[in-house]
Amino acid sequence: MSGLVIEKKTNRSREESPLSKIILIILVIVFDVGAGWFIQNALSKGFTQLIVIVGIITIMLNLIFLLPKAYPFRWMAIGLSFLILFVIYPMIFTIYVAFTNYGDGHLLTKEQAIPLIEKATYLPEEGKSYSWTAYKSESGEYALWLVNADGETFIGKPGVEIVPANAGDPGISEADSSGIPASLDGYQRLNGLVAATDKELPNIKFGLEGIQTIQIRSPSEAAELEILYKYDEAIDAIIDQSNGDIYRNVNGTFTTQDGKTIKPGFRTVVGFKNFIDFTTSPALRGPLVRIMAWNFIFPTVSVLSTFALGLAIAILFNDKDFPFKKVIRSFLLIPYTIPGLISIIIWRGMMNSEFGVINRILGSTIGWAPRWTTEPIWAQIAILIVNLWLGYPYFMLVTSGALQSIPADIYEAAKIDGATGWQSFRRITLPLLLVAVGPLLIASYTFNFNNFNLIYLFISGGPPIVGASTQAGHTDILISYVYKLAFESGGRGVQYGLASAISIIVFFIVGSITLIQYRFTNMWEEVSESV
């Protein structure tokens, strides 16, 4: 009956009033114009993937709002757009980046890199030359007075176009006996010896790059610089104009046969190179294996310890008439109620090897204290302790809820049959409890598998692994390693490609765990029933 009414209702909502229909169409047009403008701008910047995704979302929204049949989707149009743009698209983009060399030295597209490369110039050994006189301003800037073979005179300053000028022009003093002005607007002439021994002067390029630049070749001569590299589209290579070397495109870097390269490189698809690097390069493989091993140990121990403590608390204080039950529970809940970042930094302070309260107490009582931040094994133990503190209240909450839902008469029956307390816990409580909180255990495992905050905020994944070519530490997990590769390279250059390759490994592991979870809990069947 109700289904029938809903059906009718959905039909009726299709007959909208003409006014609201017009408003809707106007809104859609406004949106389309905006999206078109956005796409056009993205086109000029070469953001191909962004264009595709914004295009898809625009088409989707048009269909949703213009087709009467798509009416139900209007209720979730904005949410869907955000979901596609900020969750689904980044995942796809991560997969794409993992197969590219995107990162330091390869940040630009090929179209952007080639003009930059072609800006480079060199000083030819022969060619149009000038005689020069140097000038220096009070603030230390240089200028040149140039005379060419025909006797024409010019002024050259770095970063400014070279312009013809004559002695006696406004701002320029009259020529002296040598035929050269003593000062230019704010610049004073350097005498020949000073100029010839000046260390900076020969390295300065006078004039505007891309138009005409002049550099000093010898104490008597300055010469026009020539374009060093030219890109040859036919062979997809760069040719060095000074000596004829050919730089071919190798994985986004122009490289000669004997290994010389030109910077910058550009981003390009490199196939499985990132993954292969991780398996072949010892400086990458060693740390990755360690990190992965710890990435499984950490959530396993954490989930087991937090669950055990949470459950123990729930059982110990489960009696209805236990004194101060409510107060005890509130106190024990406190770790859960403080923003994790704050708790982690507090623990970091308390576990500081030199000044921390824990080591001060240990030092004064037993005369020995572990070096929590510098010794790998103690750093790992420290993290497990902190996570026990952070995590047990959650399991205390959920297990005490689940315990209350186990009917008391089962225990009565077990008692009559002569079961001991341990037996009834082992055979009744635990199995029934696991059915209820099993999915939460797996969810907690997945959460801790990617528990970036704890790992990063405690000691940034440290202490560092010796011999690693990247920023890898003994307490790093995959996701914190990804973060370091991409954003905190410690001077080693950002590595988006490598970072994304690891992200994909994380996708696979998390996906597999979830699959197990769904199988274990028959979730799909339940889902199908409840929708």
Added chain:
Amino acid sequence: MSSLVQSYKNFQSSQKAQKRFGIGIRLVIAVILIIFSIFPVLWIISASFDNSQSLATQTLIPANVGLNNYRDLFGLNPDYQFGDLSYWKWVWNSVKIATITTVLSISITTLAAYAFSRLRFAGRVTMLKGILLIQVFPNLLALVAVYLLIFQTGEIIPQLGLNTHAGLIMVYLGGSMGLNIWLMKGFLDTIPRAIDESGMVDGATNFQIFWTLLLPLLRPILVVIGILSFIGVYGDFILARILLNDVDKYTLMVGLQIFTAGQFDKKWGVFAAGALIGALPILITYLALQDQIAGGLTTGAVKE
């Protein structure tokens, strides 16, 4: 006969004694656990009132009690020496971002949940399952891509790019089509259809029914989801960390982390005061609403 009664009584009283003994032991355990759970909190409270400010000299009962750290925080100390502490700016940013995100994300969630609960359309079940699947991969896992996406967007519309709150909020909203839709839909399913039908008889549109009849009934679940979402955004670190660059734009969590990055042991006291003020509202909310929140946590997972 009487001996039997006597032995039964003995048995009972010994059981009682055992029980009392059990409670005693359990109370002792409770005290140990409570010390474990609140020691860091006591420690930070004491540090915040310790004028010596240094990690190395702090004791549980401060030797040098005073409000110096709080004065630093409130900007009342002219000779303040740590620089780059825009504490109240950070608090404001956090509250602003969390509030806007919560309101928008609840709206998105509720509207979508209405469609999933009340309308019948092709792909409904597939989409619901899809949501369950996608939320396993939070956008934290694709953070490089999220960063590049916001960077590229900012090249075209600077107001939505890196170092803007709007960009950060948009990324947070990407997560609003998540598990909360299941929670909300489950709650909506429990509201009888008769209520909708009464509205339809009066000729109300779908939206009018949703707005005037259903929304008021959703209040309890909206409060729970809203609080959890607010706390989640308020406590988020990594997305805010990679997307915001300016000290003035930081959220409280990013600010506190960056603040403690250098000379940690010397800034300990000020950090303690700031952390305490930042954590207190959340702590109070949790403790006051612990039953509702625990209910919200386990709905859908724990079968009653």
